[in-house]
Amino acid sequence: xxxxxxxxxxxxxxxxxxxGSTRAESRFPRLSGIVGGRYHPLNxxxxxxxxxxxRKILQDVGMSEAPDxxxxxxTRAGGSIDADGRLRFPADLIERALAGxxxxxxxxxxxxxxxxxxxxxRVHVGSGGAAPMILDLESGRYRESSLRDLYDAARVVDSxxxxxxxxxxxxARDMPDLHSLDINTAYACxxxxxxxxxxxxxxxxxxxxxxxxxxxxxxxxxxxxxxxFLSLNINMPVxxxxxxxxxxxxxxxxxxxxxxxxxxxxxxxxxxxxxxxAGTVAQTIAETLSGMIFAWLINPEAKVIFGARPLVADLxxxxxxxxxxxxxxxxxxxxxxxxxxxLPNSTIAxxxxxxxxxxxxxxxxxxxxxLAAQAGSNLxxxxxxxxxxxxGCALESYVIDNDMLGSVMKSLTEIEVNEATLAIDTIDEVxxxxxxxxxxxxxxxxxxxxxxxxxxxxxxxIDEWEADxxxxxxxxxxxxxxxxxxxxxxxxxxxxMDRMLRDRFDIRLPVEAMIxx
Numbered sequence: 001x002x003x004x005x006x007x008x009x010x011x012x013x014x015x016x017x018x019x020g021s022t023r024a025e026s027r028f029p030r031l032s033g034i035v036g037g038r039y040h041p042l043n044x045x046x047x048x049x050x051x052x053x054x055r056k057i058l059q060d061v062g063m064s065e066a067p068d069x070x071x072x073x074x075t076r077a078g079g080s081i082d083a084d085g086r087l088r089f090p091a092d093l094i095e096r097a098l099a100g101x102x103x104x105x106x107x108x109x110x111x112x113x114x115x116x117x118x119x120x121x122r123v124h125v126g127s128g129g130a131a132p133m134i135l136d137l138e139s140g141r142y143r144e145s146s147l148r149d150l151y152d153a154a155r156v157v158d159s160x161x162x163x164x165x166x167x168x169x170x171x172a173r174d175m176p177d178l179h180s181l182d183i184n185t186a187y188a189c190x191x192x193x194x195x196x197x198x199x200x201x202x203x204x205x206x207x208x209x210x211x212x213x214x215x216x217x218x219x220x221x222x223x224x225x226x227x228x229f230l231s232l233n234i235n236m237p238v239x240x241x242x243x244x245x246x247x248x249x250x251x252x253x254x255x256x257x258x259x260x261x262x263x264x265x266x267x268x269x270x271x272x273x274x275x276x277x278a279g280t281v282a283q284t285i286a287e288t289l290s291g292m293i294f295a296w297l298i299n300p301e302a303k304v305i306f307g308a309r310p311l312v313a314d315l316x317x318x319x320x321x322x323x324x325x326x327x328x329x330x331x332x333x334x335x336x337x338x339x340x341x342x343l344p345n346s347t348i349a350x351x352x353x354x355x356x357x358x359x360x361x362x363x364x365x366x367x368x369x370x371l372a373a374q375a376g377s378n379l380x381x382x383x384x385x386x387x388x389x390x391x392g393c394a395l396e397s398y399v400i401d402n403d404m405l406g407s408v409m410k411s412l413t414e415i416e417v418n419e420a421t422l423a424i425d426t427i428d429e430v431x432x433x434x435x436x437x438x439x440x441x442x443x444x445x446x447x448x449x450x451x452x453x454x455x456x457x458x459x460x461x462i463d464e465w466e467a468d469x470x471x472x473x474x475x476x477x478x479x480x481x482x483x484x485x486x487x488x489x490x491x492x493x494x495x496x497m498d499r500m501l502r503d504r505f506d507i508r509l510p511v512e513a514m515i516x517x
Contacts, residue, residue, distance in 0.1 A: 030113075031409035031452070032164045037121035037376030041333045047340045050282055055094055057241070057286040062086035064242040069252060073297040086241075089293060097293040103342060105303050107165070107260060107379075108227040110217070110492050111194035115227075116164060118305070118344035121376030123412060125369065125405045127157055127398070128167035128198065128233075128348070128381030135356070135387065135394035137481060142355075142392055147172035147184055148513050149393075152485055153385065154192025156398045159488045160384075160455075162406040167198035167233065167381050169393050175508070182206040184508050186213060187501065190230065191514065194492040198262065198381070200233045204249035207232070211257045213505060217497065221258075228303070231260035236294070237287035239267035251291060255298040262346060263291035264307035268320055269330065271313040277326070281333045284310040292343075305379065306343040308334040311351075320389050322351025322382070323364025331368065332375035339376050346379035347372045350401065355388045357397040357474050365401060370408050396477040399484075403454040410452045456480055489516050 042050065066074070066087040075081065078090045104119035116124045134145040150170045157166045168185055175181040182201050189197040190213070201207050210230070211221075218224035232254050236247040254261045265287040267273035273280040288308040295304045310330045314321040321327060331347045338345030349368035354360035365383070372380045384401035387394050430437055437443050456476045458465055465471075493501075498514075501507060 039374035126165035158193035236291035239272035260303035335377035
């Protein structure tokens with residue numbers, strides 16, 4: 001090894017951050033909102049054909065089990081009920097809604113650095129899942145999740161730079177009723193992170209109270225409307241092609257109150273939607289648009305996110321398979337269609353079928369998230385932390401997935417091509433001189449500014465790794481997670497504000513769970 005190469009290696013070792021240590025100051029730009037959309041699983045000529053199928057499904061097949069409030073809104077706008085009781089959406093209504101739905105809006109964080117500008121194929125990645133189980137950090141076994149687990153998950157996500165939002169990822173199964181569940185879920189998420197929060201509401205009566213919580217934190221309803229830091233996941237359509245009455249009421253109340261909302265549809269290819277990718281995408285889009293049209297009729301200014309989320313069933317077991325190649329392609333196609341309609345959108349990716357943060361989890365998550373990002377999905381939920389086909393969450397998985405998500409976001413960046421980056425003069429100088437580029441001033445400069453380095457991924461030599469205990473990535477991630485949980489207690493909600501919230505709402509998360517011991 002030459003003296004220059006040895007010196008460069010020594011510099012790299014000095015610069016190297018040990019897994020779990022505090023992040024050194026970096027000049028690397030924040031990897032949020034980078035434009036995707038270069039991957040096109042559907043040919044350009046396919047897009048109008050899929051669109052025609054979507055419109056035909058809404059016009060001729062229609063939705064069943066529509067509650068009276070939905071029927072009233074849609075028929076007043078030109079829709080009709082057929083002989084089978086199915087609610088049909090006329091071509092003119094579909095066209096007017098697609099033209100009138102708001103575009104290019106911002107989902108804000110409580111802290112401005114976490115704002116997410118939607119539309120235009122800008123990509124953001126975050127959590128999600130609503131799992132009933134958590135992989136216990138200490139025992140390594142699954143157990144029922146609690147409110148404190150949800151708060152801890154939000155704290156972990158808050159500390160990780162490549163996870164851009166927190167979508168409620170765990171169900172607080174220790175809550176005694178739906179009211180306590182809804183109110184405390186919103187509170188735990190909002191207290192646990194300054195990033196934008198997605199949550200859900202079980203019954204419409206609880207929407208207003210959650211809105212009041214947001215208004216209190218923001219300072220006024222007007223302040224929240226100017227910077228909405230919470231939105232609602234609403235699964236109003238139920239495949240195949242029917243409505244859920246409770247979700248319809250929740251959507252109507254959220255639209256009236258001006259809370260941003262996600263019109264989500266979770267079909268399963270081969271089970272609740274056709275066994276073909278094209279058929280599943282068309283049906284899922286039709287179902288998703290039915291919810292968006294209803295919200296638009298309630299409030300034409302409503303901020304509605306297109307949440308077409310087609311999944312895949314493994315027909316050997318009947319279970320959902322979130323990590324398959326078919327799921328990756330189908331989600332990417334949905335994102336491509338959302339961009340065809342120019343609608344702010346979200347997809348699911350990262351819903352690994354593995355029960356642990358192992359190699360299966362890694363390849364399934366990377367495949368599905370990468371394709372969704374390259375297709376230009378605005379919001380990729382379930383991108384980190386989730387295991388067991390969304391039935392489980394593992395806090396250490398957030399830490400591992402944070403590395404993966406940083407690499408995915410980096411892969412979206414464009415290649416800079418100009419005279420300086422083509423480096424013809426530098427190549428000429430090096431080949432006639434030292435024969436390597438390690439001593440070039442721009443090498444160190446650009447490797448510090450242009451390169452993204454993993455937080456816990458290990459790039460050391462075998463000897464260095466063995467000398468440090470030969471730890472695998474799960475062990476390193478658990479150590480890092482323990483460190484986060486011990487040290488990271490967000491303070492974006494002041495003590496005075498927290499006291500006010502506890503006086504006004506039935507908050508069940510103990511104060512001592514939110515204070516560094």
